[in-house]
Amino acid sequence: MARVLAVCVSSNRQEPKKPVAEARFIEGKGIDGDSHFGISSRQVSLLRYEDIKLAEKEAGFSFPPGSLAENLVVEGLPDQIPLESRLKIGRDVVLLVIEKGKKPDEPHTYDYRGWCLLPKVGYFLEVVNGGIVKPGDEVVLEGD
Numbered sequence: 001m002a003r004v005l006a007v008c009v010s011s012n013r014q015e016p017k018k019p020v021a022e023a024r025f026i027e028g029k030g031i032d033g034d035s036h037f038g039i040s041s042r043q044v045s046l047l048r049y050e051d052i053k054l055a056e057k058e059a060g061f062s063f064p065p066g067s068l069a070e071n072l073v074v075e076g077l078p079d080q081i082p083l084e085s086r087l088k089i090g091r092d093v094v095l096l097v098i099e100k101g102k103k104p105d106e107p108h109t110y111d112y113r114g115w116c117l118l119p120k121v122g123y124f125l126e127v128v129n130g131g132i133v134k135p136g137d138e139v140v141l142e143g144d
Helices: 049-059
Strands: 002-009 018-020 023-026 044-048 072-075 086-089 093-100 123-129 131-133 138-141
Touching: 044 049, 049 072, 093 131
Parallel strands: 044 072
Antiparallel strands: 002 018, 002 072, 002 138, 023 131, 044 123, 086 093, 086 138, 093 123
């Protein structure tokens, strides 16, 4: 079973995101109170916990939740999450996977101690159905 380990937001872009006890996901907009709310189709960013652990081993230090500019840290998802698949989180929230990583020529202006994972292994999602998400919520890859 996959589950949410951290939900993170920031009020300003180019700042690390901070873990929160819960966050409201708004259909078509993103996460209420997050710096990316309502500004693009990449409403939510996700890193798999397993990818963070691999990077920590290589870097030799840990990455606190949100330090890599991710909104969600999820444990237990497959290595590859197909584009256009849906993730159901908790009772209500449904996210559509729209992109993996970033385009090679697209700038990424934030890093943590020289590291950034979103451009390579991160996922970007749209909020299809809103609701509250909190650490511990179950994540189901629809079609599993």
